[in-house]
Amino acid sequence: MSYITQKKVAMVVKQMLIAKDFDTITVTQIMHQAQVRRQSFYDYFRDKYDVLTWIYNDEIKAVLNDNLDYEHWTLVLTHTLRYFQNNRDFYIKVFAIHDQNAPEAVIAQHIESLIRTVYTDISAQAHLTTSDAQAAFSQRVIAMGLVAEVKRWLVTDTQATLDQEIQLLQNYLNDSIQGLLANHRQ
Amino acid sequence: MSYITQKKVAMVVKQMLIAKDFDTITVTQIMHQAQVRRQSFYDYFRDKYDVLTWIYNDEIKAVLNDNLDYEHWTLVLTHTLRYFQNNRDFYIKVFAIHDQNAPEAVIAQHIESLIRTVYTDISAQAHLTTSDAQAAFSQRVIAMGLVAEVKRWLVTDTQATLDQEIQLLQNYLNDSIQGLLANHRQ
Incomplete structure (x- = not known):
């Protein structure tokens, strides 16, 4: 094929x-x-689930132009949220699948890699680093919160506009990571 | 009855x-x-789901001694996590229910009220307040991350001990909320 x-x-x-x-x-x-x-x-x-994962990987790659490592994280966040909004009906159905092979795990991993990029960007700018277990833990929890919020935003009818949601999430990520850096500086 | x-x-x-x-x-x-x-x-x-919600409300109230508003949030967090660990087999099954009436929504609301307490405590201590839409938004995302992490911790076999998990979550909440307060002071 x-x-x-x-x-x-x-x-x-x-x-x-x-x-x-x-x-x-x-x-x-x-x-x-x-x-x-x-x-x-x-x-x-492998199976039907695998097709959904393939769609996400294929389309998000196109949306981000393979630039996850180079583009500023605020742009990556914008492109990602716009992609979810443009494919809202599809992702509402995808996120409703809760079996063991559900594609949500792959999406969550991708969001987690985005959070690592955010962390790297902000820590470089602040000239601060942390490299302990706490930083890895907090990055994962921040990523899980982000995934849950994106799901909530997609399914809620009275949703914030894309621009509002991007701004709120951008501030949230900025605050959380600056808090992490401030309290665990090496 | x-x-x-x-x-x-x-x-x-x-x-x-x-x-x-x-x-x-x-x-x-x-x-x-x-x-x-x-x-x-x-x-x-009302139905079978309602019994699960009743169990959570009844038991968490006993665990927290109705003291959510008076006890320091780090103790509330400790009691809550210990309760989940002591009832691990039950909550693994509860969190696996994804229907519309699933009790997870009620648990999430309760955790969100805990986060509001954390926020109030930390902001009083720091003599800082924010009262904007961003604060409400970030508190909700922080709560959703916490719920997701508690679920992950319960189902993962190679889990951190209760004490380690409490310490990691406590730092995470502290950092996130201090970051929020620092960047959106009124």
Whole structure:
């Protein structure tokens, strides 16, 4: 299966998930709609969950232009939130999947790597570093809070606008990490 | 149904949930095992979910001695974490329930009220206040991170000890809220 075919299958799954529940989607349906031979599904995807993870990785990479390490974290945060908002219906369904293979774990890992970037940026600017267990712990909890907030923001009808949400989250991250740096300077 | 009977029913549900999946537990089974007339269940509980919420409220109140507003927040945090650890098998099952009525929402609200106490304590001590939308937003995200971390800590086998976890969370809360206060002083 080429990238083109993989993408075709992924887009079918994305459309299907917006319209129906994940449990009711079968590989046979997916491949029928994508007009690809059923058995080749397993050449590239482990299972249905794997397609969702693939979609996130593929699309977020395009959105961030592979620039996670170079772009300023406030821009990465903006691009990431805008991507979630543009794909709101899809991610509301994705975040509602709670099985062991649910793609949320992969998204959470990616957000955690974003938080490490934020931490590195802010600590470099403040000329402060911490390298203890506390810093790793706090970065993880901050990342989990961010994931939970993004989910809440997506599903809440009376949501803050994208710009408001970005500003609130940016301040939150800035404050939390400056607090961490201030109290655990090496 | 008296409090005694309510508690009896609740303890049956608690034991049952540790042994089997929530989906497979029926009201008939519960009341049979509690030796209470089936129909009276609905005099005091809306549904099965409501029993779990009742257990949390009843037990956490006893653990905290109704002192949430008077006891220092570090002690409240300690008592809360110890309670979760002592009831680990039960809460692993409770947190695995993802339906709309899942008790996690009530637990999260309670943790959020704890965070407001932490915020009030630290801001009084620092002689700083903020009263803007940012403070409310950040307190909620900090609370969601705390709930997610407590869940992670409970289900992870290679978990930190209670004392280590308390210390890490205490520092995390302290740092985050001091960061918030430092950057948004009124």
